[in-house]
Amino acid sequence: AQKVTQAQTEISVVEKEDVTLDCVYETRDTTYYLFWYKQPPSGELVFLIRRNSFDEQNEISGRYSWNFQKSTSSFNFTITASQVVDSAVYFCALSEKYPGGSEKLVFGKGMKLTVNP
Amino acid sequence: SQTIHQWPATLVQPVGSPLSLECTVEGTSNPNLYWYRQAAGRGLQLLFYSVGIGQISSEVPQNLSASRPQDRQFILSSKKLLLSDSGFYLCAWRSWGRKGYTFGSGTRLTVV
Numbered sequence: 235a236q237k238v239t240q241a242q243t244e245i246s247v248v249e250k251e252d253v254t255l256d257c258v259y260e261t262r263d264t265t266y267y268l269f270w271y272k273q274p275p276s277g278e279l280v281f282l283i284r285r286n287s288f289d290e291q292n293e294i295s296g297r298y299s300w301n302f303q304k305s306t307s308s309f310n311f312t313i314t315a316s317q318v319v320d321s322a323v324y325f326c327a328l329s330e331k332y333p334g335g336s337e338k339l340v341f342g343k344g345m346k347l348t349v350n351p
Numbered sequence: 352s353q354t355i356h357q358w359p360a361t362l363v364q365p366v367g368s369p370l371s372l373e374c375t376v377e378g379t380s381n382p383n384l385y386w387y388r389q390a391a392g393r394g395l396q397l398l399f400y401s402v403g404i405g406q407i408s409s410e411v412p413q414n415l416s417a418s419r420p421q422d423r424q425f426i427l428s429s430k431k432l433l434l435s436d437s438g439f440y441l442c443a444w445r446s447w448g449r450k451g452y453t454f455g456s457g458t459r460l461t462v463v
Contacts, residue, residue, distance in 0.1 A: 267451055277439055277457050281450045325395060329451065336402050337383055337445055339452055343394035
C-alpha cells in the first residue's frame with residue numbers, strides 16, 4: 235500500500251532562515267506522482283509541485299526547491315530565506331494508479347511551519 | 352473551463368442530525384472524484400473515491416457514505432452525525448493538467 239511519512243510535525247524558524255521539509259514515501263509501483271501542497275489558515279489547498287517518478291531532476295521555483303531521490307524514496311522541500319507568509323501547513327502526497335482505472339492521492343500527516351518575524 | 356464547486360462552506364449541525372455535502376465538477380466528463388476529511392490538527396484522510404456513476408470505493412469504514420448520482424456530482428452523506436465527524440471536508444477530482452488534482456474550497460463541519 236502507498237504511504238507517505240512526514241516525520242516533522244511542527245517547525246518554527248525565524249524569518250530569513252532556510253528550512254527543509256522532509257517527505258519519505260512507500261509505493262509498490264514504478265509509475266507514480268509526488269506532490270507538495272500548502273495549506274494556509276483559511277484551509278484551501280495550494281498546489282506547489284507535481285513530480286512524476288521518471289523525472290528525478292531537482293526543481294527550483296523562486297525561494298522553493300525540491301530534491302527528489304528515488305534511491306531513498308524521498309521528496310524533500312526546501313524554502314530558502316523564509317518569510318512570515320510561508321507560515322502554513324505543508325503536505326506531501328503520493329498518487330499511484332490501481333487496476334480498473336482508479337488513482338488515489340494519499341497525503342502525509344502534514345508539517346506546520348511557523349515563520350516568526 | 353474546468354472548475355469544482357463544493358458547498359456549503361461552513362456548517363454547524365447537532366449530533367444525530369443528517370448530513371449532505373455536495374460537490375460538482377464542470378468542464379470535464381467521467382472524472383475520478385474524491386472526498387477527504389481533515390480532523391482538527393490532523394492530516395488529510397481519503398474517505399471515498401469514485402471512478403464513475405454509482406461506483407464508490409470506501410477507504411475507511413465510518414459513519415459516512417458517498418454517492419455519485421450523476422457523472423459530475425459527488426455527495427457525502429450521513430444519517431446521524433457524531434461529534435467525531437467534525438472536521439474540514441475537501442472534494443477533489445483527478446484533473447488532467449499540470450496540477451494533477453483539483454480541490455474544492457472545502458466545508459468546515461462542526462457537530463455540536
